[in-house]
Amino acid sequence: MKRLRSVSRHDLRVLAYHRVLESAEPVGFSFDTELISASAEGFRQQMLFLRKHFHPMRFDEVLACVDAGRPLPRGAVLVTFDDGYDDNYRVAFPILRELEMSAMFFVSTGHIDSGLPYAYDWLVHLVCMAPVERLQAPELGLDWDLGATLGERRARASALLDRIKTLDDAGQARLIARLEEEWRMPRENGHPDCRPMTWDQLREMHHAGMEIGSHGVGHRMLAKLPLEEMAKEVIGSKQALERELGVVPGVLSYPVGGPDAFDQETVDTVRTAGFRLACSYMAGTGNVVPATRYALPRLPVEREMDRAWFEAMVTVPEVFCYASKLRV
Ligand SMILES: [Zn+2]
Numbered sequence: 001m002k003r004l005r006s007v008s009r010h011d012l013r014v015l016a017y018h019r020v021l022e023s024a025e026p027v028g029f030s031f032d033t034e035l036i037s038a039s040a041e042g043f044r045q046q047m048l049f050l051r052k053h054f055h056p057m058r059f060d061e062v063l064a065c066v067d068a069g070r071p072l073p074r075g076a077v078l079v080t081f082d083d084g085y086d087d088n089y090r091v092a093f094p095i096l097r098e099l100e101m102s103a104m105f106f107v108s109t110g111h112i113d114s115g116l117p118y119a120y121d122w123l124v125h126l127v128c129m130a131p132v133e134r135l136q137a138p139e140l141g142l143d144w145d146l147g148a149t150l151g152e153r154r155a156r157a158s159a160l161l162d163r164i165k166t167l168d169d170a171g172q173a174r175l176i177a178r179l180e181e182e183w184r185m186p187r188e189n190g191h192p193d194c195r196p197m198t199w200d201q202l203r204e205m206h207h208a209g210m211e212i213g214s215h216g217v218g219h220r221m222l223a224k225l226p227l228e229e230m231a232k233e234v235i236g237s238k239q240a241l242e243r244e245l246g247v248v249p250g251v252l253s254y255p256v257g258g259p260d261a262f263d264q265e266t267v268d269t270v271r272t273a274g275f276r277l278a279c280s281y282m283a284g285t286g287n288v289v290p291a292t293r294y295a296l297p298r299l300p301v302e303r304e305m306d307r308a309w310f311e312a313m314v315t316v317p318e319v320f321c322y323a324s325k326l327r328v
Contacts, residue, residue: 010071010074010287011286012077012296013054013076013078013285013314013317014078014080014279014298015077015080016037016082016279016281016298016299017081018035018036018082018083019035019085019088020087020091020092022039024042024303028150030128030193031128031194032124032157035085036303037300037303038301040091042307044095044099046301046307048099049307050079053314054077054314056077056078056079056101056102057076057077058078058102060250062277079096079102080106082281083118083215084105085195086201088197089197093208093210097208097209102210102211103210104211104213105197105202106213106251106279107197107202107213108196108217108218109236109241110217110218110237112196112202112240113240115198116188116190118194119172119173121194122176122187123157123160123164123179124158126176126183128150128153128157130183132146132182132183133146134146135156135160137163139167139171140166140167142160142163164176165260168225169220169225169229199244202245203244203245206245212241213250213253214237214241214249214275215252215255216233217237219255220255221255221256222254222255222262222266223260223261223266227265230265234275237249238275251277251278251279252275252279253278254279254280257280258280259282262280267295271294278293279298280295282295283298283299284317284321285297299313300321
């Protein structure tokens, strides 16, 4: 085990978080619980472990090493967050600041602009709270009893999320819009449990040493968009970050991030737009080499992981990391 550990420590570990909430089991929560990566206390313990046993880095430091042809330090690890939920500012940021650590926050800039909830998470909310008993979606060939308990509805919502991501972007948007209308639950209503951060919060985090990257504009699966719209998502998010933060973002993470979320055309667009690295949501570790530079694997952190599991996963990812069931 020791030898394996010493070998694997040369690989770059990129941890992937979504939400850190005060509690990992919030009562009456009607949004996607699979997006809760850790509780505040769990996250704090995880960061303490990284600081003690690994070498936490910033993306700009990693890029400087790569540019200079220097190997990364042993135990190099990066902490990333996807989407841009307000708990990143409220819960995770104070812990990072207290521990004098940095993290990369990949935000969908259109949501920061609008303050509107993320579409997939709103879909979970719709299914959990719909004032109806059945869900009919002929475009997916399904007609389901939604169930009576929140637990049953969560399971239905999770299955629906998997299914809807097989549609193209317009098909996904149409289905969500139809359910919002039929069930009279417009996204514009918003909800305190599903809020994006604001630009003021991101500026404060940026000034305090956090890195901010792109997660597209509207959190859309880039490979499922026509070329022109896909390019708008990539370039538009970069321009928004430049406009609001006054810096050129160097790194992007693909929304959803699985094998059907980006393709060679996406990678070419991201590279041409000036991004210097991009992260996928595929599980694993690896070094920044040409083959992976625009599809860096990451290690998803999920709320089911207890302390021992997290520490084992970071230490020996080859054995303990797994393909996330989450398609975000
Ligand atoms: Zn995402």
